[in-house]
Amino acid sequence: MTTETALANNNTNKPIISDSIKALITTGFKTVLVPFIGILVFLMLWAGAASKIDTSLGKFPGPSVVWEQMGSLYEEHNAEREKEQAFYERQQKRIEARLAKDPDYVPKIRGYTGKETFLDQIFTSLITVLSGFVLAAVIAVPLGIAIGLNKTLNAAVNPVIQIFKPVSPLAWLPLVTMVVSAVYVSPDPLVAKSFLNSMITVTLCCLWPMVINTSVGVASIEKDLVNVSRVLRLPALKHVQKIVLPASIPMIFTGMRLSLGVAWMVLIAAEMLAQNPGLGKFVWDEFQNGSSNSLARIMVAVIVIGFIGFLLDRTMLQLQRFVSWDKAGTAS
Amino acid sequence: MNANEKANVILDISHIDMVFDTPKGPFTALQGVDLKISKGEFVSLIGHSGCGKSTVLNIVAGLYQASKGGVVLNGKEVSEPGPERAVVFQNHSLLPWLTAYQNVELAVKQVFGRSKSKSETKEWIEHNLELVHMEHAMHKRPDEISGGMKQRVGIARALSMQPEILLMDEPFGALDALTRAHMQDSLMEIQQELNNTVIMITHDVDEAVLLSDRIVMMTNGPAATIGEILDINLERPRDRLALAEDPEYTHLRSEVLKFLYEKQRKVESISKHKVKKESSSSKEKVEAA
Numbered sequence: 001m002t003t004e005t006a007l008a009n010n011n012t013n014k015p016i017i018s019d020s021i022k023a024l025i026t027t028g029f030k031t032v033l034v035p036f037i038g039i040l041v042f043l044m045l046w047a048g049a050a051s052k053i054d055t056s057l058g059k060f061p062g063p064s065v066v067w068e069q070m071g072s073l074y075e076e077h078n079a080e081r082e083k084e085q086a087f088y089e090r091q092q093k094r095i096e097a098r099l100a101k102d103p104d105y106v107p108k109i110r111g112y113t114g115k116e117t118f119l120d121q122i123f124t125s126l127i128t129v130l131s132g133f134v135l136a137a138v139i140a141v142p143l144g145i146a147i148g149l150n151k152t153l154n155a156a157v158n159p160v161i162q163i164f165k166p167v168s169p170l171a172w173l174p175l176v177t178m179v180v181s182a183v184y185v186s187p188d189p190l191v192a193k194s195f196l197n198s199m200i201t202v203t204l205c206c207l208w209p210m211v212i213n214t215s216v217g218v219a220s221i222e223k224d225l226v227n228v229s230r231v232l233r234l235p236a237l238k239h240v241q242k243i244v245l246p247a248s249i250p251m252i253f254t255g256m257r258l259s260l261g262v263a264w265m266v267l268i269a270a271e272m273l274a275q276n277p278g279l280g281k282f283v284w285d286e287f288q289n290g291s292s293n294s295l296a297r298i299m300v301a302v303i304v305i306g307f308i309g310f311l312l313d314r315t316m317l318q319l320q321r322f323v324s325w326d327k328a329g330t331a332s
Numbered sequence: 333m334n335a336n337e338k339a340n341v342i343l344d345i346s347h348i349d350m351v352f353d354t355p356k357g358p359f360t361a362l363q364g365v366d367l368k369i370s371k372g373e374f375v376s377l378i379g380h381s382g383c384g385k386s387t388v389l390n391i392v393a394g395l396y397q398a399s400k401g402g403v404v405l406n407g408k409e410v411s412e413p414g415p416e417r418a419v420v421f422q423n424h425s426l427l428p429w430l431t432a433y434q435n436v437e438l439a440v441k442q443v444f445g446r447s448k449s450k451s452e453t454k455e456w457i458e459h460n461l462e463l464v465h466m467e468h469a470m471h472k473r474p475d476e477i478s479g480g481m482k483q484r485v486g487i488a489r490a491l492s493m494q495p496e497i498l499l500m501d502e503p504f505g506a507l508d509a510l511t512r513a514h515m516q517d518s519l520m521e522i523q524q525e526l527n528n529t530v531i532m533i534t535h536d537v538d539e540a541v542l543l544s545d546r547i548v549m550m551t552n553g554p555a556a557t558i559g560e561i562l563d564i565n566l567e568r569p570r571d572r573l574a575l576a577e578d579p580e581y582t583h584l585r586s587e588v589l590k591f592l593y594e595k596q597r598k599v600e601s602i603s604k605h606k607v608k609k610e611s612s613s614s615k616e617k618v619e620a621a
Binding site for chain 2: 222224225227228230231232233234238242243246247249325326
C-alpha cells in the first residue's frame, strides 16, 4: 500500500490515470486480489503442515489430496445414481417379462436401497436444518411479539427462556429421541424418525435466540410510533401488522441469522451423535471406516460444511435486505 | 378573550392535577391547570423545561390520564387518544418503512376508512401533502428527506385526519433556525386557509408571538400551573419582517421574556445543569430569541 500512496502522490500534479480507473484498481485490489492471496497463503500453510503430520491412517491430507477426493466423491455419487437407474430398469424388465407370461400377476415395485452418497447427505442436512429453522420461526416470532408487547407475559416467560437458552441442544437429543420414538408411531411414517429427531433438535436450538431478539425488538419500538398508533386508534391486529412487525423486522432477522448459524453447527454434531442421516453421519462413518482416504474425505466434508454455513448466512442477509426497510443493519 | 369567543369554546381543560408515581414517592407535576380554548384559536404553551407543558398536551391528547380534573372537547370528555385530537410530535415520528404518501395514507385510511372512495382517498392524501409543499417528495421515505421535510409530512398526516384540535409538541424544536422560520411561515399560511384550533408547545418566544392568538405562560414545576395568559392581537396575516420593527410586537415579546426571566426565573445548580442537558439547550434557545 505504501508504494501505491507514493504513486498517488506523484500523480497529483499530472493526473495520467483518471481517478475512476484508480478507484477501480483499488477496489479490485481489495475485493479480489487480497482475498485471493489470503486463500493462497492458507493453502500453502495447510500443505506445509499436512506433510509433517503422520497419523495411523497415513499422512494428514493436504489440499491436493482433498481436491482429488472431492472429485471421487462426486464420481461415486454419479456411479450410485447409475446403479439406481440400472436397478429400476432391471426391475421394470422383470415385471414386463412376468406379465407377458402371467397377465394376472400383480407387480411389486421395490425401492432402491443403495447407500446414500455424499451429495445425498448434504441434501438431507440442508432439508433438516431448514425445516427445523422454519418450524422455530413459526413458533418464535409470534411468541416473541406477544412477549414484547406484554410485560406481564414477559415476566412470566423470561425465567424459563433464560434457563433453557444456555442449554446445548445436544443435551436435549436423548430426550427428543425417546419422546419421538414413543409418540411418533405410525405404520407408514411420512418422514423418518431420525429426520424428526434432528429437526426438533435444530428447532430447540433456534427457538431461544429468535424469541429473545423478537421480543427485544418489539419492546424497544420508539414510543412515538406507538403513540401514533394510539392516536389513530389502530386495532390490536392492525397495530401489530402496521407498526410492530415492520419496526422489529431488523431485530427479528438478527435473531434468525444468529440461530441459523448455530443451528447448522449443532445439526452436524447431532447427526454424528445420533447417527441420523446427514453430513454429520458421513463424517462419523468415514472416521469409523478408517481407510487411507477417510481423512481427506472428512476434510472435504469440513470444507463443504463451512461453505454451506457461509451460504446460509448470505442467503439470510439477502432475504433481510429484501424484506427490511432498515438498510443500515444489513451492511455486512 | 372577549364574550364572543367564550361562547365558542371547543376545548375545556378544567382543574387538572397530574401526579406521577416515582420511586421516591408521588411527584406533583401539574396543579390546577385551567384553560378554555375557542374554535379556530391558536394557543401557545410556553415555559421552562420540566414545567409540564408536554404533560398538559399529552393529557389533552389522551395519552396521559389526569390524576384530577379532566378535558372536555366539544362537550365530550377525553378518555383515550383519538384522531380528532391529532398530534404532531417533536421528532416527526413518521414510520421509517413507509413513504411520505404511505404515512399519510395510513392515517387517512384509518380515519375515513370506507367513507372515502379510492380516488377520493388518493386526492385527499395528495391535497394534504400539497398543503405542506411536499408534493415533489411524496414517494420518498423519511430517511431520504430532510428534518424540515419530515416535520412537514408529520403535519400533513395530522391535518389529513381533519382534527377538531391540532396538538403540536415543539414541532420545530429540532430544526435549524432558517428551516424553522420557513416552517412557521408555512404553518401561518395553512392556518390562514384552514383556521384550525391549535395548541402548540414551544420554547421559542418569537415563534410564540408570531403564531399565536394567545400565549399561555406556565410557572415552573413542581406543581406547575398557568402563570399568565397574554393575548396577541396583532393583525393577520403577519409578516415576520414587518413585525420585527413593530412596537406592539416588541412589547409583547418583552412581556413573555419578562415572565420567563424575571417572574419565573429558573435557577439551577451547575451540577444539575450538566445532567439536564436538554433543559440547558432549550434555555439557550430562549436566550437566543
